[in-house]
Amino acid sequence: MxxxxxxxxxxxxxxxxxxxxxxxxxxxxxxxxxxxxxxxxxxxxxxxxxxxxxxxxxxxxxxxxxxxxxxxxxxxxxxEEHPGFVTDPLGEEQANQQPGVLHKYKSRFLLTLTGACAVHCRYCFRRHFPYQENLPKNEDWINIKQYLESQPDINEVILSGGDPLTLSNQKLKTWIERLESVPHLKFLRIHSRVPIVIPNRVDEELLSMLKNSRLRIILVVHSNHASELDDFTCTRLNQLVQHQITVLNQAVLLNGVNNSAQVLVDLSYRLFDAGVMPYYLHVLDKVKGAHHFDLASDHINEIYTEVLASLPGYLVPKLVREIAGEKNKTPLFGVSTFLS
Ligand code: SF4
Structure with missing residues (x-):
């Protein structure tokens, strides 16, 4: 250290x-x-x-x-170039209705407020995403609001990456208040790796803002290994839980990083120590530049079978793959197509 x-x-x-x-x-x-x-x-x-x-x-x-x-x-x-590894593996550019907006899932709506991240993860599926052309400006809110109002099935907005917690509390507050003004919205999900890489981001102002929102807040953090979760980080994560925020974790299965059942079991227990529930274990998205993190399907199945056998069900993250154009993430374990 x-x-x-x-x-x-x-x-x-x-x-x-x-x-x-x-x-x-x-x-x-x-x-x-x-x-x-x-x-x-x-x-x-x-x-x-x-x-x-x-x-x-x-x-x-x-x-x-x-x-x-x-x-x-x-x-x-x-x-290196590898067949099948492309710049936009999830076809997000096509799903983009207007700047900063992705409506891929029926009840959920993705809002990208910033292209900045605190950390650049080498395997990121958005590493080639043209953020600069896709960020909403303040004046775009009117159009976004109209769109949300025209879609009564949307009950949840997801703030995604870039990383929304790189924004100032003031800017976040402005957007949260805007979203609160859409009556049929119930949930606000924030996807962020910042509480893991800069735990001090969980400050009093943020805690109070999230706790007092009309929207039910779900924070999905991103940690791939128990070594990311030292005591200080766990304490900050737990403060979120103490403020009635649901905190979930998503991880990506990465060759050389966490491709072992024991590492994943340790991660789940460590998250649970902090009050965070394991949510998803993603198979790598085939993004150009990340081929060396990829794992063979057989190896993934082997690891996941052992994880299932080692953990109580509530600590087992769902193994999923995102497939371009699909309306939801595809669960993998036990799905025969996975091995094809
Ligand atoms: S923090 Fe998230 S969006 Fe940013 S580079 Fe890492 S995986 Fe990608």
Whole structure:
């Protein structure tokens, strides 16, 4: 572990002081291999390195295979082309009705308020997404509201990534109040990795805003490994739970990071310690640049069978794949088409 005392720094300063240079990241972790560095520099030209020091603080120094490091360090394998690995694996550009809006699911509506993330996860299915052309401006709210009002089946809005918790509390408040003004909306889901990579993001103002919303708030965090969940992070996650916010976790099954039943079992128990329920375990979306994180179907089945046998049902995340154009995520285990 590095000695960085991230607990004492506010989240805004942490967000403006990310590590973006592969050389610095490797130096902080006391890693020297020249090959690692040259690959990282090349791959970061396509998708920049971004990682908070708080997250780096949870990595093991001197370990080039640290599961947290592998998720964020650009790698020369990202530059390889592989059939079936494409820039928009979920066909989101087609589902885009107007800036910042995705209506893929019947009752749920996705709103992308920012293209920024606190961390760049190398396997991210939106790593090529043209955010700049797709962010709603304040004046777009009128159209979004009209659209929501014309769709009485939508009862939930999902704020997705980029990462909505990189926005200031003030900006979030403005959007939450706008959404609260649509009478048939009941739920607001926020997808965010920030509470994991900068736990101080869970501050008093955010807690109070979420607790006092008319909408029922569901926060879906994204953690792939129990090492991401140190005591401080768990305490902050638990504060959300104490404020009547439902907190769920989604993970992505990643070669080299968490492709072991024991790692996934440890993750579920650690989440539960913090009051967070495991929700989804995603099979990797076939995004260009992430092929080296992919796993064979047989291996996935083997791992998941063992997870099922090792955990009580309430701690088993649903194994799913997202398929472009489908109205919901596709559950995988026991579905014969999965193996085709
Ligand atoms: S935080 Fe989420 S949206 Fe951002 S890069 Fe990671 S996986 Fe993608």
């Amino acid at each position: 590095t000695n960085y005392l991230y607990q004492e720094q506010n989240w805004q300063s942490q967000l403006s002081d990310l590590i973006t240079d592969p050389r610095e990241l490797l130096e902080v972790l006391q890693l020297a291999p020249e090959q690692l560095l040259s690959g990282a520099i090349l791959a970061s030209k396509q998708f920049k390195l971004r990682v908070p020091r708080a997250f780096v603080g949870k990595m093991q120094t001197g370990n080039p295979l640290d599961p947290l490091l592998l998720q964020v360090l650009p790698h020369h394998l990202e530059l």
